[in-house]
Amino acid sequence: MASAHSYKITLSNNKTEKQAIDYLLSIDKRFLLPTKEGRKQLLNVLGLDKKYARTFDLFVLSGHTSDEQEITFKDVKKVILIELKTTQKYLPNNPKGFFFGATQNEFDLAEQLGEQYKFCFVSLHPESLGYSLVSAIELEDKVINKRVQYQINL
DSSP: OOOHHHHHHHHHHHHHHHHHHHHHHHHOTTEEOOOHHHHHHHHHHTTOOGGGTTSOSEEEETTOOTTOSOOOOSOGGGEEEEEEEEEOSOOTTTTTTOOOOOOHHHHHHHHHHGGGEEEEEEEOOTTSOEEEEEEHHHHHHHOSOOOOOOOOOO
């Protein structure tokens, strides 16, 4: 069972992620927020296992914007899945200085999809408000330190 402290951190992270989603949707109409059903459809059209349902937060579909009521997937090569990483830290050279966690599924899917999967680093700090989209290959060139951490439930 999670401790009260870890629960508080999770709630805070969820709030920050929601702020990042709201920010991105307000400044760039290319970002699309999938519904639960839309998430399933994306996985289906991309031929991906349902285990990847939580490995992305938004998506971009070339030629479509968030103003549309309904979006159909005709060319799967135009779909880019977006995984958000958010911070309230001042980052004038975003993503430089970003500290974040990622799952093995995120890295596996990034490797599988190549340029069709991007990490989106969002700084919500008022003096460095902005975002940076980075593919897994670009990310590897930027990583200064990487460690594995196991999270175990008993």
